[in-house]
Amino acid sequence: MAGGEPPIGTQAMLSLDGLRALIEALAERGYQVLGPTVRDGAIVYDEVAKLADLPSGWTDQQDAGRYRLERRTDNALFGYAVGPQSWRRFLHPPIERMWRAHRTEDGFAIDATAVEAEPSKFAFLGVRACEIHAIAIQDKVLVEGPYVDTGYQRRRRDNFLVAVNCGQAGGTCFCASMNTGPKVDAGFDLALTELLDESDHRFLIEVGSVAGAEVLSALRHHAASPEDIAAADAVVARTAGSMGRVLDTKGLKELLQSNPTHPRWDDVAARCLSCANCTMVCPTCFCTTVEDHSDLTGQTAERVRRWDSCFTADFSWIHGGSVRPETKSRYRQWITHKLASWIDQFGTSGCVGCGRCVTWCPVGIDITVEAAAIRATPATSTETDHGRT
Amino acid sequence: MTEADPFVPLPYRVGRVRRETRDITTLELAPVTGVRPDYRPGQFNMLYAFGIGEVAISVSGDPAVPGGYVHTVRDVGAVSGAIAKLKAGAMLGLRGPYGTPWPVEAAEGNDVVFVAGGLGLAPLRPAIYRVLARRERYGRVVLLYGTRSPPDILFRQELERWRRRLDVEVLVTVDRADAEWRGNVGVVPKLIARAGFDPNGAVAMVCGPEVMMRFTANALHASGLALDHIYLSMERNMKCAIGLCGHCQFGPDFVCKDGPVMRYDRIADILTVREI
Amino acid sequence: MEGLERIVLAHPFFAGLEAELGPVVSGCARNHRFNPGQYLAHEGDPADEFFLIRHGKVALEILPPGQSPVVFSTEGEGDIVGTSWLVPPYRWRFDARAVELTRAIGIDARCLRDKCEADPRLGYEMMKRIAPILEGRLGDMRLQMLDVYGERAR
Numbered sequence: 041m042a043g044g045e046p047p048i049g050t051q052a053m054l055s056l057d058g059l060r061a062l063i064e065a066l067a068e069r070g071y072q073v074l075g076p077t078v079r080d081g082a083i084v085y086d087e088v089a090k091l092a093d094l095p096s097g098w099t100d101q102q103d104a105g106r107y108r109l110e111r112r113t114d115n116a117l118f119g120y121a122v123g124p125q126s127w128r129r130f131l132h133p134p135i136e137r138m139w140r141a142h143r144t145e146d147g148f149a150i151d152a153t154a155v156e157a158e159p160s161k162f163a164f165l166g167v168r169a170c171e172i173h174a175i176a177i178q179d180k181v182l183v184e185g186p187y188v189d190t191g192y193q194r195r196r197r198d199n200f201l202v203a204v205n206c207g208q209a210g211g212t213c214f215c216a217s218m219n220t221g222p223k224v225d226a227g228f229d230l231a232l233t234e235l236l237d238e239s240d241h242r243f244l245i246e247v248g249s250v251a252g253a254e255v256l257s258a259l260r261h262h263a264a265s266p267e268d269i270a271a272a273d274a275v276v277a278r279t280a281g282s283m284g285r286v287l288d289t290k291g292l293k294e295l296l297q298s299n300p301t302h303p304r305w306d307d308v309a310a311r312c313l314s315c316a317n318c319t320m321v322c323p324t325c326f327c328t329t330v331e332d333h334s335d336l337t338g339q340t341a342e343r344v345r346r347w348d349s350c351f352t353a354d355f356s357w358i359h360g361g362s363v364r365p366e367t368k369s370r371y372r373q374w375i376t377h378k379l380a381s382w383i384d385q386f387g388t389s390g391c392v393g394c395g396r397c398v399t400w401c402p403v404g405i406d407i408t409v410e411a412a413a414i415r416a417t418p419a420t421s422t423e424t425d426h427g428r429t
Numbered sequence: 430m431t432e433a434d435p436f437v438p439l440p441y442r443v444g445r446v447r448r449e450t451r452d453i454t455t456l457e458l459a460p461v462t463g464v465r466p467d468y469r470p471g472q473f474n475m476l477y478a479f480g481i482g483e484v485a486i487s488v489s490g491d492p493a494v495p496g497g498y499v500h501t502v503r504d505v506g507a508v509s510g511a512i513a514k515l516k517a518g519a520m521l522g523l524r525g526p527y528g529t530p531w532p533v534e535a536a537e538g539n540d541v542v543f544v545a546g547g548l549g550l551a552p553l554r555p556a557i558y559r560v561l562a563r564r565e566r567y568g569r570v571v572l573l574y575g576t577r578s579p580p581d582i583l584f585r586q587e588l589e590r591w592r593r594r595l596d597v598e599v600l601v602t603v604d605r606a607d608a609e610w611r612g613n614v615g616v617v618p619k620l621i622a623r624a625g626f627d628p629n630g631a632v633a634m635v636c637g638p639e640v641m642m643r644f645t646a647n648a649l650h651a652s653g654l655a656l657d658h659i660y661l662s663m664e665r666n667m668k669c670a671i672g673l674c675g676h677c678q679f680g681p682d683f684v685c686k687d688g689p690v691m692r693y694d695r696i697a698d699i700l701t702v703r704e705i
Numbered sequence: 706m707e708g709l710e711r712i713v714l715a716h717p718f719f720a721g722l723e724a725e726l727g728p729v730v731s732g733c734a735r736n737h738r739f740n741p742g743q744y745l746a747h748e749g750d751p752a753d754e755f756f757l758i759r760h761g762k763v764a765l766e767i768l769p770p771g772q773s774p775v776v777f778s779t780e781g782e783g784d785i786v787g788t789s790w791l792v793p794p795y796r797w798r799f800d801a802r803a804v805e806l807t808r809a810i811g812i813d814a815r816c817l818r819d820k821c822e823a824d825p826r827l828g829y830e831m832m833k834r835i836a837p838i839l840e841g842r843l844g845d846m847r848l849q850m851l852d853v854y855g856e857r858a859r
Contacts, residue, residue, distance in 0.1 A: 138436050141479065147461070147520025148479045152437045186686065187435050187671035297680075300702045327675030330668050334480025341480035343436075348674070355676060357666050359505040369704030377678065384681035452856075505856075547854035577854040604849050607773040608766060611804055614779045616848045623781065638853035644844065
């Protein structure tokens, strides 16, 4: 190994054993290493301590409303697309206690600091390009606005991201349409491309940060040859060319925002169960609600924050009723927010093309199909709402 | 968490409590420690009743008066009901102030038309105080107030005091009344034609139920006001009040941070879209 | 121009009326003064006159049996009271009571109807002035009916 740390942009080769060493090196540096594991028939992000924890030889078959794990003919460790979860689960957890309060002689006291957990230093292994973009989008929403989500900011701090360039596209993937993949371009510490043939199983590893360089310098690696780099590029190119879905984003924002009364909303509402699955699996959905509880004696109280969904009746409740009682308006809100008003709000689409909402919709509603349907027959002026008196 | 954690309410103590109408109460709130931050007319706070929950309530007091906040609450649910029932000396939690203000400075030099419906007079009251405190900076000042019936009239003494002034035109109307009522009966937009103001350049600040605001904005526009001189205070479900929870989205806007006070020309199109 | 014609044409309802129609309309007009509590009209009576309010305030009300009268609208300076004279059977459909001293111009409905029949140009002119008022009141009534300040179901 050469002395000093490899500069950012360095591409090197790592063996399977090198990957094992990477996991250990991260653990040694105090990171909680989280990566893909197989559980309950799905790829689930969980703690990873050794190579055997990774989904060796598994792939996923995904389509609208369908997800199946299947055996591969090889032992690829990252030979699947994405599972139901995203890293949001760790950075923006589904349930979080915000604070506790207790009665005092003259009122009550709120104890925010007692709730603060020991901050975890997360290392995420196997982060896909779409997921890096999703994290960047949540950063925009939760940290880069006028108000900061302090909990998210704390959990996001000192993350170590080991990205993986996708070796195959899932059946519902459309990152190529959203310019969010399949190749990772920024926002990672180290990026892997899995290279696998009959004779060899190794990784092209690219340095994306100073922290990444430091970790790589501690691993046994060797320089990547032009052939290695070409092989890695070929992997990504093949993935890019085999996207399961396509979403035409040209003028999509204006298209959706100018069609709030399109008949397609009735059509999708007839299928949509308003179950909120799409919002639970989406890596960028950030909506939350809070619940205030007190104990039976009324002496202590707490506020708990939970993921919420624009598909619930309570979501838009103002005294007396829900602003969006109908499924069609909830679906319209979701897709219009995701693909259109998100751009007004945060300067970026809220969709990264990961396909999870398509796969995990129990009735197979497909965001790319719905957007295309609105595009196919934009509403005529006679279909606009004439509600103003 | 840091000291400035926007999710953690600060303790405030209830001072004077005033029962305004059958279901509307005004509370004076003073910070238990430190000083109340400055706020601008039209802004709101998140008020927390211990163990029950939090609700967004506009400030209804005079921004020139230091010390605490004044909030006027209508008992419409578990949280607002609990807050409305608080007695002097009780504690509640408060986060804020949040949201966009009424354009009281931008309106200087012009006629000002306040149009309030029902409890909508409360979020407008700080702007009325501010304008009256600097009365010389404005043209004609008109306050049009509509509510359900004579016993529902909010801030009645104040309305009468303002009406006695010679430099404010105050018109009040109710939706229904018996023959005892000597005042106007009819909807508040109907008062627009009766009020004396110059629509050219006049700035209107409108607060009330959304349908009332829609009708009023149309009537103001029909009377000659420019769309971008009409401001409405919107209401949507709010959990965080700082643009992070997603609940209050109204088209591309978050009512909590892009509102509640919004310029009519920017929202007129989606205001009439059902269930937006 | 006679005094009455001047007063009639000064009312917003007739604002901008063609000069030659002035005498035609004011030929059907007369002046009224109602003290507080006096009625301009009673429900069920022939609608043989309608009123242009010059100043004061008039409550339009309906009396449900066993209850006190319900005022559903008040009309004041510049408003008109009465539209039932336009359509058969030409009968008042509410009571109109002066809340305060009210001065009004009464227009003889039969007189004006006959003149409108004789001169469709006058008839159309009248319709163009009355239709916006009816449309506006219909909108106001809708808003009133919504009871937007009322309690909503929890």
